[in-house]
Amino acid sequence: MQRLDVAVVGAGVIGLAVALELRGRGFSVVVADKGEPAKEASWAAGGMLAVDDPENPAELWPLSAWSRELYPEFLARVEDLSDLRIPLRTHRCLQGAHEGESSLEALQLVNELGLKGDGYAWTLQTEGSLDPRDLGAALRAACDRNGIAVKTMCAVEAITRELDGWKLATSQGEIAAARVVLCTGSWSGPRQLPVFPRKGQMMAVEMEAPLDTVVRTPEIYLIPRGGNRLVIGATIEDAGYDKTVHAADIAALKMRAEKLFPPVAAARVVETWAGLRPGSPDGLPLIGALEEGLYAAMGHYRNGIQLVAATARALGLEVAGEALPQIMTAYAANRTF
CATH class of the missing domain: 3.30.9.10 (D-Amino Acid Oxidase, subunit A, domain 2)
Incomplete structure (x- = not known):
């Protein structure tokens, strides 16, 4: 069984964007989803890039502002890799x-x-605002065109430590990976996270x-x-x-x-x-390491489309062992609630 560098669990826009970011850093990546890519919260979202929405928690603003800064480059890259347009509406x-x-x-x-x-x-x-369905389609196409296997209808039933990596038991067989990123949206997944x-x-x-x-x-x-x-x-x-x-x-x-x-x-x-x-219990996303080699990116509530650029960049930095911006401590995946 081939062992990949990273297995991403969940193929919403967060999971697909994380996979694409990691692939761009040279990692081999597979994505597994129990359904179809970008057809849950991503498909249903409004698509507002609402950085300054007063209904958002004040603690979310630094992450939102960073994502706004990254967004033009993020969209341009996805469009270039997918050959699809993602117009701001x-x-x-x-x-x-x-x-x-x-x-x-x-x-x-x-x-x-x-x-x-x-x-x-x-x-x-x-x-700005965009159609999340445009973004989901472009991310899927970008993954397909850049050597990322996206396994659909592939439920991940268990994740276990194996030597210096992980084994994922799925409905389509086993996947071996050195690292795992959980992007399971509203579903707590095999680790029962607080979402x-x-x-x-x-x-x-x-x-x-x-x-x-x-x-x-x-x-x-x-x-x-x-x-x-x-x-x-x-x-x-x-x-x-x-x-x-x-x-x-x-x-x-x-x-x-x-x-x-x-x-x-x-x-x-x-x-x-x-x-x-x-x-999530405090209204903020869970982004980053849970333990060595295991990461999460979930709990974005109403702001997944807005926060996707910063979330993908943060996971790319952390998985690659590079320094994260100080603001990311507020969203640590292993924080205590």
């Missing part, structure tokens, strides 16, 4: 909050777009005219997706691993969106779905 965000004061430029845009923004303090943020699912139901509608700005409040967000499509989200539920979409919840989301942006009332619903955000 928007470049600004109207952020509504229950406290604070509105800026003049934000109020002008609220009126220009026809939002019913009474009751919110509005600010205008320079912030859990937070369900989110969402919808996409077809508008009569396009919107060019993300609109986000604590209650609702509207994300233009190209053309006249608009994504509306999202519920936050403790429902275990249930991904059932409920018509009543979708109707409530649409009504909330109509109240903020009346043109949604005439929009046609074209898709509904639910995803499982990977939560």
